[in-house]
Amino acid sequence: MSETYGIPRPSLRRLPIYYRHLIEMAERQVPYVSSKDLGQNAGVPASQVRKDLSYLHEYGRPGVGYDTKALAGYLEEFLGLANDKEAILVGVGNLGRALTLYPGFAQYGLQIIALFDIDPAKIGQTVGDREVLPMFKLVDLARRLKVQMGIITVPPHAAQEVASAMVSGGIKVIWNFAPCKLTVPAEVLVKSEDLAAELAALSHHIMRRSQVLAPATE
Amino acid sequence: MSETYGIPRPSLRRLPIYYRHLIEMAERQVPYVSSKDLGQNAGVPASQVRKDLSYLHEYGRPGVGYDTKALAGYLEEFLGLANDKEAILVGVGNLGRALTLYPGFAQYGLQIIALFDIDPAKIGQTVGDREVLPMFKLVDLARRLKVQMGIITVPPHAAQEVASAMVSGGIKVIWNFAPCKLTVPAEVLVKSEDLAAELAALSHHIMRRSQVLAPATE
DNA sequence: TATACTTTGTGACAAAAGTAACAAACGTTG
DNA sequence: CAACGTTTGTTACTTTTGTCACAAAGTATA
Numbered sequence A, B: 001m002s003e004t005y006g007i008p009r010p011s012l013r014r015l016p017i018y019y020r021h022l023i024e025m026a027e028r029q030v031p032y033v034s035s036k037d038l039g040q041n042a043g044v045p046a047s048q049v050r051k052d053l054s055y056l057h058e059y060g061r062p063g064v065g066y067d068t069k070a071l072a073g074y075l076e077e078f079l080g081l082a083n084d085k086e087a088i089l090v091g092v093g094n095l096g097r098a099l100t101l102y103p104g105f106a107q108y109g110l111q112i113i114a115l116f117d118i119d120p121a122k123i124g125q126t127v128g129d130r131e132v133l134p135m136f137k138l139v140d141l142a143r144r145l146k147v148q149m150g151i152i153t154v155p156p157h158a159a160q161e162v163a164s165a166m167v168s169g170g171i172k173v174i175w176n177f178a179p180c181k182l183t184v185p186a187e188v189l190v191k192s193e194d195l196a197a198e199l200a201a202l203s204h205h206i207m208r209r210s211q212v213l214a215p216a217t218e
Numbered sequence C: 001t002a003t004a005c006t007t008t009g010t011g012a013c014a015a016a017a018g019t020a021a022c023a024a025a026c027g028t029t030g
Numbered sequence D: 001c002a003a004c005g006t007t008t009g010t011t012a013c014t015t016t017t018g019t020c021a022c023a024a025a026g027t028a029t030a
Helices: A009-027 A033-040 A046-054 A068-079 A094-101 A103-107 A134-145 A156-168 A195-213 B009-027 B033-042 B046-054 B068-079 B094-101 B104-107 B133-146 B156-168 B193-211
Strands: A084-090 A110-117 A130-134 A149-153 A173-176 A187-190 B085-090 B108-116 B131-136 B149-152 B175-176 B189-193
Touching: A009 A033, A009 A046, A009 A068, A009 B193, A033 A046, A068 B009, A068 B193, A084 A094, A084 A134, A084 A156, A084 B033, A084 B156, A094 A110, A094 B094, A103 A110, A103 B193, A110 A134, A110 B131, A130 A156, A134 B108, A149 A156, A156 A173, A195 B009, A195 B068, A195 B104, A195 B175, A195 B189, B009 B033, B009 B068, B033 B046, B085 B094, B085 B133, B094 B108, B104 B108, B108 B133, B131 B133, B133 B156, B149 B156, B156 B175
Parallel strands: A084 A110, A084 A149, A110 A130, A149 A173, A173 A187, B085 B108, B085 B149, B108 B131, B149 B175, B175 B189
Antiparallel strands: none
């Protein structure tokens, strides 16, 4: 049941990687790209690439490969990268500012149209042309503008409250950078980016690595 | 082969979530925590929690649960959170600055001890007490201080070069925030945080959602 | 056209991850 | 201390994901 409208989640998450390589090859005027090529760039076997693409029912040509532009275009459409997607961001700290100004998002159609913070000192400041608004304006603004995504970059203790406000505002997709669990209605999708947890997992690797490299004690 | 020294990767990545909840419960003086409790907080079934913990050979008490402090302490040790881990960060843009100042990292033992950038205008600036150094000092500094981790927050076209320099400096774990693939020797671990790709996958959900919500056309 | 290469799409298989179920262990209560 | 409810550790099972292998389809070359 982890399928996402017909395509397995891990496959879906590899598609943007393929897409990126296709764009690069298109810029270099390479007319066809093979699954082997795509796989090497993405760090997966060629068979994985072919299987992933087979879910899309976009076919390549045996002996040749996939039409670079056609496949890039199809992936762009499938992922909805060309469509404009509007988001609001709550929590104008360092991370919030960084995401607001991150150039990669605009390339994929994401427009962060409003910023919010609870800190009165930050309200009225501007970050890349956008003014920081007070929290009480969030629900109404999200409703009026039919905002599609909410980005949370507040400390964990405030995240649930922010998420609930977003839900009240009709937001259906939340991208959460606070290291905590959010409780939302089932129709709302939450994707959490837990950097502290990722670090903790990496930390384990670092520990094990140094243990392995150190002389054995037994 | 996706095992990481005996524990499956997905399990390893859930451990920090459990750890966080245990710390919270320990602060509230709760002596025991059940797998059900941990599972609800982490968004996984209780049986999953028990299976994850069973890999660690740390046992709970039937009818009671897991000793909060003991398990938190064990996870802390297993994940190596108490040990100091030193990192250097390359790319003092908005994201680099945000990560440098991110309070969650210090809590998990990560010290970003040096910053690097290629931009002469940034060299000499300070970010949270740390001065930005020129790139040519990277390899030597990493070697001398036996730096364990490298964090890459440069644009994708510069990332491979940075990664290679880190490898030359003896760094064995790279945390890559640039949206591109890095080629490194097999003994070096690369963990990529590809925000643009995550966004693209989310984008697909947003598209599908609005399609589903819209009135059917056929 | 025949032959030798490439590369695809897919079906069979293997591995990994997640779920469910249950006996055994423990505490509590009357 | 017996009966009951709770919670664990583990086994068996299901689902998901990834890999392999190969026929079929295409290209290139002589």
